Amino acid sequence: MNSEAVIETRSLSKVYRDFWGRKKVRALNSLNLEVKQGEIFGLLGPNGSGKTTTIKLLLGLLFPTEGTVEILGQPATDVSKNQRIGYLPEESYLYRFLNADETLDFYGRLFNMSKADRRKRTDELLDMVKLQHARKRQLREYSKGMTRRIGLAQALINNPDLVLLDEPTSGLDPLGTRDMKDMILNLRDQGKTVLMCSHVLSDVQDVCDRVAILDGGELKVLGRVDELLKNQGITQIRASTLSEDAIAEVKAVIAKHNNDTIDVDHPVTTLEDLFLKTVRDSADRPGQRYVPPGEDKAAPAESLPASEEAAES
Incomplete structure (x- = not known):
């Protein structure tokens, strides 16, 4: 053995x-x-x-x-x-x-x-x-x-x-x-x-x-x-938030060497990670709704005090 x-x-x-x-x-x-x-x-x-x-x-x-x-x-x-x-x-x-x-x-x-x-x-x-x-x-x-x-x-x-x-x-x-x-x-x-x-x-x-x-x-x-x-047929490049001009420059460089479609997008998390984050944040900030990236954070969802919430239900 x-x-x-x-x-x-x-x-x-x-x-x-x-x-x-x-x-x-x-x-x-x-x-x-x-x-x-x-x-x-x-x-x-x-x-x-x-x-x-x-x-x-x-x-x-x-x-x-x-x-x-x-x-x-x-x-x-x-x-x-x-x-x-x-x-x-x-x-x-x-x-x-x-x-x-x-x-x-x-x-x-x-x-x-x-x-x-x-x-x-x-x-x-x-x-x-x-x-x-x-x-x-x-x-x-x-x-x-x-x-x-x-x-x-x-x-x-x-x-x-x-x-x-x-x-x-x-x-x-x-x-x-x-x-x-x-x-x-x-x-x-x-x-x-x-x-x-x-x-x-x-x-x-x-x-x-x-x-x-x-x-x-x-x-x-x-x-x-x-x-x-691992998908060997796709090369993935990751960076922190880039401006539109920077993205255009990167796409231009890649286009010189590759005629295929270039996809630029934000990485996706998992439902499990989102669920765990939501539950943990809820314990830290009760009554506050999680606002996903991209939504208007200046107008957060209204939340009721615990006593009023119970009365509503």
């Missing part, structure tokens, strides 16, 4: 068979994959592409039909390697009548952690996922977003070297999604390796170093996100 590789598969295949042993479906076909230490790796694909099968093979929950899987230098079938793995499934199956403290203490016991270590780790994780205020509430009272956060804390209780995340932002609002992505990036900063599956491609683009796209059980695309998304 490559010394830098945390996950390595070679010609990995999985065939599901029916009751009589007849071949039913080939879920995975000769997958060759390496996930390096300290990177965030995205595993993408439509439903039925083989993502879940790959995760189960990595965890040792399924046995391959052909090929090999090594995790952290050990065969995937060696259950001892799971001591160094954290797993957040797409649906968190937690005990609803336990509170956050009891949940993390329970999972800490499964890893034979001492009482002092369980208590310390619980405090650290609840602070990280921002659930200190709800640590004594039963999980049945949690929203889906809060359940996702405690699920991540549970996956990290053993301070794992490898973290497997299946749809980590499922059920989270935009603020919670941003927090989750920041926590994933922080895991990389701590030297951990993260493999995540998600159908929210913007989340993958924001946090992943490399991605693999599966379809029909086969690997179709593999590479660094920035390189895969």
Whole structure:
């Protein structure tokens, strides 16, 4: 196994068979994959592409039909390697009548952690996922977003070297999604390796170093996100605000060397960035409406005092 590789598969295949042993479906076909230490790796694909099968093979929950899987230098079938793995499934199956403290203490016991270590780790994780205020509430009272956060804390209780995340932002609002992505990036900063599956491609683009796209059980695309998304056919020049005369001069210079259409426009932000800015600015300046660039800032929208606003509603 490559010394830098945390996950390595070679010609990995999985065939599901029916009751009589007849071949039913080939879920995975000769997958060759390496996930390096300290990177965030995205595993993408439509439903039925083989993502879940790959995760189960990595965890040792399924046995391959052909090929090999090594995790952290050990065969995937060696259950001892799971001591160094954290797993957040797409649906968190937690005990609803336990509170956050009891949940993390329970999972800490499964890893034979001492009482002092369980208590310390619980405090650290609840602070990280921002659930200190709800640590004594039963999980049945949690929203889906809060359940996702405690699920991540549970996956990290053993301070794992490898973290497997299946749809980590499922059920989270935009603020919670941003927090989750920041926590994933922080895991990389701590030297951990993260493999995540998600159908929210913007989340993958924001946090992943490399991605693999599966379809029909086969690997179709593999590479660094920035390189895969770069359009080599277009050259982009950016500058701070330019006058009309400066823009005309730049266009004239480019026109000497290129006969194609020259497009001059302002860069576009993302809806997520706009949403986060609006919510954060709202907390700093309650009652004031955000005025997008280009609108008349001399005539801002009128806002009612909080008491009148409540009366209007």
